[in-house]
Amino acid sequence: MEVSFDKEVRSLRLGAGATFHGEGILAITKALLQSGVAYVGGYQGAPVSHLLDVLVQARDYLAELGVHVEACSNEASAAAMLGASIHYPVRGAVTWKSIVGTNVAADALSNLASPGVRGGALIIVGEDYGEGASVIQERTYAYALKSSLLMLDPRPEAGHMVRMVEEAFALSEASSMPAILQLRIRACHVRGSFACKDNVAPAISERHAMEAPAAFDYSRLSHPPVTFVHEKVKVEERIPAARRAIVERGLNEVFAGRRDDVGLIVQGGLYNSVVGALARLGLCDAFGEGELPILALNVTYPLVPEQLRDFCLGKRAVLVIEEGHPAYIEQDLQATLRRLDVQTAVHGKDMLPMAGEYSVDVLALGLADFVARRAPELDIAAGRQWLADLARNRAAVKEFLAAPLPPRPPQFCIGCPERPTFAAVKLAQRRIGAVHVAADIGCHSFATFEPFSIGHSILGYGMSLASRAGVSPMMKRRVLAVMGDGGFWHNGLLTGVESALFNGDDAVLLIFKNGYTSATGTQEIISTPDEAIKAATADKTQSLVAHNQVIERTLEGLGVKWIRRVDSYKVDKMRRTLEEAFTTDFDGLKVVIAEGECQLERQRRVKPWRAARLKARKRVVKVKYGVDEDTCSGDHSCIRLSGCPTLSVKASGDPLRVDPVATVLDGCVGCGLCGENAHAATLCPSFYRGEAIVNARWIERVAQKVRRAVIGLLQPA
Ligand code: SF4
Ligand code: SF4
Numbered sequence: 001m002e003v004s005f006d007k008e009v010r011s012l013r014l015g016a017g018a019t020f021h022g023e024g025i026l027a028i029t030k031a032l033l034q035s036g037v038a039y040v041g042g043y044q045g046a047p048v049s050h051l052l053d054v055l056v057q058a059r060d061y062l063a064e065l066g067v068h069v070e071a072c073s074n075e076a077s078a079a080a081m082l083g084a085s086i087h088y089p090v091r092g093a094v095t096w097k098s099i100v101g102t103n104v105a106a107d108a109l110s111n112l113a114s115p116g117v118r119g120g121a122l123i124i125v126g127e128d129y130g131e132g133a134s135v136i137q138e139r140t141y142a143y144a145l146k147s148s149l150l151m152l153d154p155r156p157e158a159g160h161m162v163r164m165v166e167e168a169f170a171l172s173e174a175s176s177m178p179a180i181l182q183l184r185i186r187a188c189h190v191r192g193s194f195a196c197k198d199n200v201a202p203a204i205s206e207r208h209a210m211e212a213p214a215a216f217d218y219s220r221l222s223h224p225p226v227t228f229v230h231e232k233v234k235v236e237e238r239i240p241a242a243r244r245a246i247v248e249r250g251l252n253e254v255f256a257g258r259r260d261d262v263g264l265i266v267q268g269g270l271y272n273s274v275v276g277a278l279a280r281l282g283l284c285d286a287f288g289e290g291e292l293p294i295l296a297l298n299v300t301y302p303l304v305p306e307q308l309r310d311f312c313l314g315k316r317a318v319l320v321i322e323e324g325h326p327a328y329i330e331q332d333l334q335a336t337l338r339r340l341d342v343q344t345a346v347h348g349k350d351m352l353p354m355a356g357e358y359s360v361d362v363l364a365l366g367l368a369d370f371v372a373r374r375a376p377e378l379d380i381a382a383g384r385q386w387l388a389d390l391a392r393n394r395a396a397v398k399e400f401l402a403a404p405l406p407p408r409p410p411q412f413c414i415g416c417p418e419r420p421t422f423a424a425v426k427l428a429q430r431r432i433g434a435v436h437v438a439a440d441i442g443c444h445s446f447a448t449f450e451p452f453s454i455g456h457s458i459l460g461y462g463m464s465l466a467s468r469a470g471v472s473p474m475m476k477r478r479v480l481a482v483m484g485d486g487g488f489w490h491n492g493l494l495t496g497v498e499s500a501l502f503n504g505d506d507a508v509l510l511i512f513k514n515g516y517t518s519a520t521g522t523q524e525i526i527s528t529p530d531e532a533i534k535a536a537t538a539d540k541t542q543s544l545v546a547h548n549q550v551i552e553r554t555l556e557g558l559g560v561k562w563i564r565r566v567d568s569y570k571v572d573k574m575r576r577t578l579e580e581a582f583t584t585d586f587d588g589l590k591v592v593i594a595e596g597e598c599q600l601e602r603q604r605r606v607k608p609w610r611a612a613r614l615k616a617r618k619r620v621v622k623v624k625y626g627v628d629e630d631t632c633s634g635d636h637s638c639i640r641l642s643g644c645p646t647l648s649v650k651a652s653g654d655p656l657r658v659d660p661v662a663t664v665l666d667g668c669v670g671c672g673l674c675g676e677n678a679h680a681a682t683l684c685p686s687f688y689r690g691e692a693i694v695n696a697r698w699i700e701r702v703a704q705k706v707r708r709a710v711i712g713l714l715q716p717a
Contacts, residue, residue, distance in 0.1 A: 002604035003522070008050070009058040015198040020158070025050045025188040027158045028124060028181070031165035033065065036200035038090040038119075041070035041081045043104075043490075044520040045097025046134065047188040048126035052095055053521065066205030071523070074461075074490045075101035079108035082178060085119035086112065087214035090204050091169050097520075098125035098182075099138040100441075100461065104491070106143065109178070113147040114222040114230040116176035116238060120169030123149075123180045127269075129324060130357025132185055137355070139324045140182055144301040148234040150179035150242060151301035155253070155271040158192030164298055167251055171299070175242035177234075182300075184269050243304045252307060257284075257293035262374050263311060265333065266321040268298035270358055274321055277363035281371070281383030291378060300329060305336045312337060312344040317374040320348035321363065325355045345374075361390055409449040414646050415603070415671035417543075417568035417596025418512055422447045422454055423641045423677055424574035425480070425510075431575075432582050435480050436471050440464035440492070442484035443519045443598075444512050451643045455482070462487035465496025465509050472507050478582050478590075481509045485527050485551060486517030493554065500589045501559055508581045509591045512568075514598040515545040522601050527551050529597070540609040543567075543597040555591055562586050568596030569672050572680035599669065614694060622692045623670030627662045631686035634659035638687070641677045644668075662686070 012030055014020055020030055029051050032040060040062075042052045055062065055069045062069050072078040078094040085092050096105065102125060112121065128135045144151035150171055154164035168179040204210055219226050246252060257263070266274050275288040284290025295311045297303070312318055312333075320330040330348035337344060351373075352358065352366035364387055371378050412419045422444075429435060439445055439455030440463065448455040459467035464481040472479045483492045488511055500507055515529055516522040529544035537544060546565075555563055564581070566574045574594065581590040613620050629652060639647055639662060646667040649660040664674065674687045693700060 002601050003053075005050075005054045005057045008054045009061065012054070012058055012199075013061060014196040016196060018196045019193050020196050021193045022158075022191065023050070023188065024156060024158060024161055024190040024192070025183070026054065027162050027192070027194060028165055028183070029054055030196070030199075031162040032093050032122075033067070033199040034162070034197045035120075035166045035169050036091055036202050037067060037093050037122075037169075038202035038205050039068040039070070039081065039084060039092045040094065041072045041092075042078045042095035042124075043072050043075045043097075043101060044517065044523045045101055046126060046128060046520070047185045048095045048097060048124060048183060049521045049523070050188075051124060053523065056523075063206065065199060065201045066207030067202065068206050075105040076108050079105035079112065079123070082108075082112050082117070082121040082123070085117040085121040085178075086115055086220050087217070088119055088204060088210070090119040090202060091122070092119065093122040093124060095124040096126070097128050097135065098140040099128070100135045101125065102140050102143050104461070109143060109149065110147050111222040112178055113149055113234075114227050115220045116230070116233070117172060117178055118176070120172035121178040122165070122168050122172065123178065125180055125182055126188060127182045127184050129184065131359070137324070139326075139328070140180060141301065141324075141328050144180055145328065148177060148239065149301070150175065150177045150299065151182060152179060152251075152298060153182045153267045153269040153300045154187070154298050155268040155296055156184070156187040156190045157272075158190070159194035160298075161187065162194050164251075167249060170249065171242060171245050171251070174245040175238045177238050177242055182269065186272075187269055190272075239302050242299075242302055246299050246302075246304050247307060251299050252304070253296045253298065254311065255288055255294040255296065258291050259375065260293065260314060261316050262370075263293040263295065263315050263318045264321060265295045265297065265308070265311065265318055265329070267300055267323065267329070268296045270321055270323060270363075271296045273358060273360050273363055274367075276360040277367055280360065280364050280386050281367055281380045283367070283371070283378065283380065283383075291375075297329070303329065303332050303336070305340065308333055308336050309340050309342055312342050315344050317345040317347060317370075319351060319367070319370045319374075320346060321352065321358065321366070322348060323358045327354070347374075361387065409446075411446050411449060411643060411645065412443065413600050414644060414667050415599040415669035415673075416443065417514055417594065417599060417671075418444050418447070419643060420569050420571050420596075420671075420673045420676060421510070421512065421574055421594045422452045423673070424571045424578060424680070425454060426452060426641065427571070427575045427680055428578040428582070432579055433477060435477050435582065436468065436475055438464040438468035438471070438479060438481040440481075440483045440487050441519070442487050442512070442517075443514075444482055444484055445519075447482075451640045460491070462489075462491030462493075463495060465492060465500055465507065468507060469499065469503070469505060472505060478506060478508050480578075480582075481507060482512075483509060484512045484518070485514060486519065486525060488551065489525050489527070490517075493558075497555065497558060497560070497589070497591075504587075505589060506587050507589055508578070509589060510578075511551065511591060511593050513545050513551055513593050513595045514568075515548070516598050516601055518598045518600065522598060534605065540605050541602070543595070543602065545595055545597045551593065560589055560591055562588060562590040563593065564591070565593045565595055568594040569676060571673070571676040575680055599671065603669065617695050619696060620694045622694075623672075624664070624668050624690050624692060625670060625672070625674045626664050626688050626690055627674075628686045628688060629653070629661045629663070631684060632661040633684045633686070634661055635684075636662060637681065637683050638662055638674060638677055641681055641683075642673055644671075644673065647674060 441461040
């Protein structure tokens with residue numbers, strides 16, 4: 001990838017005596033090295049992409065420590081990597097985005113959790129939940145419950161999160177249970193500082209390899225009949241050991257309050273928001289000192305019954321603050337207290353929303369309800385006023401914004417190679433009729449928004465081809481599956497291509513070969529253009545994805561007989577190719593590879609290259625498209641086919657023309673789609689291509705002067 005994490009990599013080298021400043025996710029990364037981790041891996045995805053990105057770029061430093069880093073092909077391969085800790089006393093950590101990544105990793109996680117681990121095994125999941133999330137809204141907690149995995153949900157403060165990483169490894173080793181460290185979006189991005197410790201080079205590592213493998217031990221295989229024993233060991237030994245360690249190591253925190261007859265039990269990760277809400281209600285200061293005692297669960301699974309009992313004893317009521325659905329912690333607490341004959345009333349989802357993010361205002365509403373019912377003598381009048389003002393302001397803003405502003409969904413970057421291909425899909429359907437489109441995860445899913453509105457279903461990352469298997473046989477017209485190269489390598493090759501070939505399916509697969517897993521932050525994959533090619537290519541504006549043919553070779557090797565490669569920006573050729581795929585007599589899998597490098601990566605490469613050339617007074621050409629407003633008919637077909645944010649409208653300036661005309665704004669990167677669409681869809685001839693040349697050659701200057709002179713002669717005086 002073209003983004004550099006030099007600064008972040010330097011901060012990983014800090015040792016005892018230094019202070020780390022930065023984002024939560026980078027603090028966690030540093031904590032891994034302080035914990036003596038021997039291997040790290042994962043699959044990128046917000047909000048934890050940075051962890052792996054930084055470690056991959058820190059490879060040289062990690063090699064000095066002996067830490068192995070692996071950019072895994074998907075979350076299942078990352079989870080399987082933790083198998084190293086089953087036999088060997090080595091600490092390992094992997095990361096991914098949850099819930100989707102945990103779903104992919106589920107098989108390996110079950111097989112890891114069954115025999116358990118000797119060395120600490122840590123899974124850092126980005127809990128992509130709430131406003132700003134980009135995945136299905138489910139809780140990772142269910143996996144901890146069903147597979148007996150430790151679940152940590154640390155209070156979002158840098159130093160505390162670092163301690164919790166170190167404690168997670170210790171807890172994993174004390175209980176033989178792999179641990180999940182859950183990080184919400186806000187925890188990943190919270191900024192703070194902590195006193196560093198020296199990084200620890202692992203005793204067993206790349207630099208200090210083992211002489212021999214572990215002795216054969218059947219009990220360490222997840223294989224019946226020993227799996228029946230594992231289940232008992234989990235319940236009878238591991239979970240009790242984890243509970244003892246949670247108490248002995250003081251992992252959960254009690255923050256005292258002035259009251260002792262009521263209290264709050266909160267997930268550690270929500271602590272800051274809860275304090276924010278209490279402060280708004282006038283129940284604590286900015287540091288959390290106030291009326292209500294809080295039990296902050298930094299370890300949310302397993303819960304410790306005695307700890308819950310001790311907190312609840314003597315209290316009339318507690319409020320469980322647990323984000324998301326189902327209410328696992330609340331249900332567990334209810335059962336625990338009843339079993340221990342503690343009669344404290346338990347509130348939770350009866351006062352707080354069952355689903356959705358617990359932002360400060362949502363929490364304040366629930367807390368106000370709790371106080372009104374269980375501690376009505378507390379004065380929260382100021383807080384109620386704040387909530388009322390907030391509601392009034394929101395209603396006013398909603399009313400103000402409702403009419404004039406259209407929704408602004410996310411969309412392709414300016415110049416994205418996927419936009420022209422969807423224009424071609426749209427045009428092809430005009431000729432052959434509508435087709436069922438199995439969409440996928442990736443940037444191409446932006447095509448589900450206007451102006452394309454293409455896609456009938458999304459079943460998971462790399463799943464599009466597999467997801468049309470039930471639809472194809474019932475459709476008169478062939479079904480189109482859309483997949484990115486990231487999805488192809490993540491899952492699509494096996495779940496989709498192999499299955500379609502094996503079953504002799506008649507389908508069309510459109511693969512976006514843009515060279516990176518762009519939607520997760522443009523990480524590299526096996527089909528990324530080589531660094532050597534990037535370095536050797538004199539004109540950095542070129543698309544370089546054609547140099548890497550590993551997707552094509554893989555498909556051919558697997559037996560795909562019908563493959564077409566088309567430049568993404570050639571709209572008419574792409575339209576014709578798609579039409580051919582939909583109508584050919586060839587019965588079998590047809591693959592169209594749309595070849596066009598991710599424009600985001602390309603621009604990251606082009607901008608410094610251009611800047612360097614300008615500095616050296618070398619020739620630089622910038623292509624830009626424009627619209628001749630006298631020719632523009634004002635029907636805006638070009639905009640409906642493109643959706644490029646830099647293709648916009650403006651007033652015509654002509655009092656006789658009421659409709660606005662199309663115009664190209666400054667951000668245009670000159671991808672050429674405007675011209676291609678005009679040609680492929682036979683639109684009006686109003687688009688022109690311009691070249692702005694800086695440090696032009698003498699011949700170009702002369703030619704320009706001649707052109708100006710001729711045009712001047714032709715212009716009326
Ligand atoms: S990141 Fe790349 S592939 Fe994704 S929308 Fe932007 S240009 Fe297109
Ligand atoms: S040529 Fe057209 S589609 Fe391409 S960046 Fe410019 S305005 Fe956007």
